[in-house]
Amino acid sequence: MMTNILIVDDDLNILRLVHIHLTEAGYKVIQAKDGMEALDILKTEACDLAVVDLMMPFMDGYELTKAIRNQYDIPVILLTAKNQIEDKERGFQAGTDDYLVKPFEPKELSFRIKALLRRYDHQPDGSIVRVGNTTINKKSYEVKIKDRTFLLPLKEFELLFFLLSNPMQVFSREQLIEQIWGLDYEGDERTVDVHIKRLRERFSQLTDDFQIKTVRGIGYLLEVHRQ
Incomplete structure (x- = not known):
């Protein structure tokens, strides 16, 4: 075709x-x-x-x-x-x-x-990721926790989708920049920290399904708590 x-x-x-x-x-x-x-x-x-x-x-x-x-x-x-x-x-x-x-x-x-x-x-097969009561859909760009739906800013969504798709793996800020913002990105690596902070603020009170952990000196890892 x-x-x-x-x-x-x-x-x-x-x-x-x-x-x-x-x-x-x-x-x-x-x-x-x-x-x-x-x-x-x-x-x-x-x-x-x-x-x-x-x-x-x-x-x-x-x-x-x-x-x-x-x-x-x-x-x-x-x-x-x-x-x-x-x-x-x-x-x-x-x-x-x-x-x-x-x-x-x-x-x-x-x-x-x-x-x-x-x-x-590669997206259609892996466009929906589920962890406990959390569902994240790459096609509609929605995050659902139980019966509540959230729409995130694009880069926050892509960062969360990437981390949830690769749980328990440690990623450096540089790797996350490359994955989410692309090789041409000329900004600061602190952008990653800002987006991680926002995700934590959004979801820490809403769900225990996952937690984004800081790995000192390296970067971040998403820990999944399966019920």
Whole structure:
């Protein structure tokens, strides 16, 4: 079955270049010139991944990424002419999975598409993790404890999902940054501590199913208490 890639960019040269390269790589390429057109296409076409330009008329790349995130379970790569850390941060907050700065090598886009499709491929089987009365669902991004449902900020959710999927394993801050924020992340490792602190504050009073422990000098481990 052919993999459908949606390319959204108001620059026709970029559309043409990416179309040629990805078609040669064996993908079916669907093009949109702006965010509104992209959302219309997604209603009727099953796309496996979206490549979204940041600067577009009507709806910018951040807004489109959020809209895709809310409705579809597909990876998003954001294209941008800017290389500012603030833009990257906004992109990741909007829910993008990866980031590519223009001008880029079409081959690099291919690599990133392949890597993301591989990562998303593994999700359906392991998209729900249960520990005691706690259920965490990667498709709906919900955490359920008994009959209560919680929606977490994206990175907190991904951190908790990763730790619950790998209980009783010690991870360094560096490993967690790589897993959750990606290799390109240029922020501080203390980000991990902040997110762990928030998760502890949220769940310590709500459940005894799990506990996130600090392993001195190394990082963190999630301990599971099976009833």
